[in-house]
Structures are given as C-alpha cells and as structure tokens.
Amino acid sequence: MKTKLSITLVYLLVCMTSCEKTANETDPVKIIIGKWETIEMGNWPNMEPVEPIGYREFLSDSVLIEYSYQTQEFKYKKYWIDSLLYECFLLENLSTCTLVRRYSFEFFDNNKKLRLDYVDIAALFNTFILKRKD
8 A cells, every 4th residue: 555655656746847847948849849639720819629630749859740549640740949830741751851831839828738820821720729638
C-alpha cells in the first residue's frame, strides 16, 4: 500500500512540475512541443467547435507529425517558429520542402490552447484553436 501511495505521489509531483513549467514558459519554441488537437475552426471571431480528427505533434527537432484517428496514418512535416509558425510539406524522401504554410499564433489559457491564423492564404476557414493533448 505504501509503495502505491509513494508512486502516486511521485507521479503527481512530476506532473505538477511539468505542467507548471509549460504554464510559465514564454518561449513559443518550447511551449509548442507536444501533441495538439484542433477543437475549433472558423473565421475569427466566428468559431465553431469540432470533434478532433487527429493530432499534431510538434517535436523538439522541428519535426511535425500529423496523425489521423480514422486512417491511423502519420504524415511528416517540418516546422519552425520566429514571429510566425511555418509548416513545410515534405516530399516522400522527407528532405524536400514543397509548400510552406504560414500562421500567426497565440498561446492562451496557461499555454494549454493555441490559436492559429493563416497568413496570406484565402481559405474557407482561416482560424484554428488547438488544445494541448495530455
């Protein structure tokens, strides 16, 4: 019984520490690391909730993995951040950029949510709200 309680306490402390680091972090390159699901789409401020169809996982080595829940397939992209978030679609050899999408971005709700707005693209939906996937 003591062992289970000790393990639970250690797990809670680790989780609280890592969650606190994310909430207090200000560097977008660090904040974005992790898995995100799209929960709203629209044209700001007219947003509609959506059921997530997959997730995006931003890795620390600038690799972006997109996973589809329906097809259970992965797609790989590259990304980088300066004043904008850039996503680069890769050819099958995973080394050549074919198309770059640019987004303005904003983290909110203690860095648990991310707003992305297309830059220089006319689309049916221009704004996406993503939620950090635990």
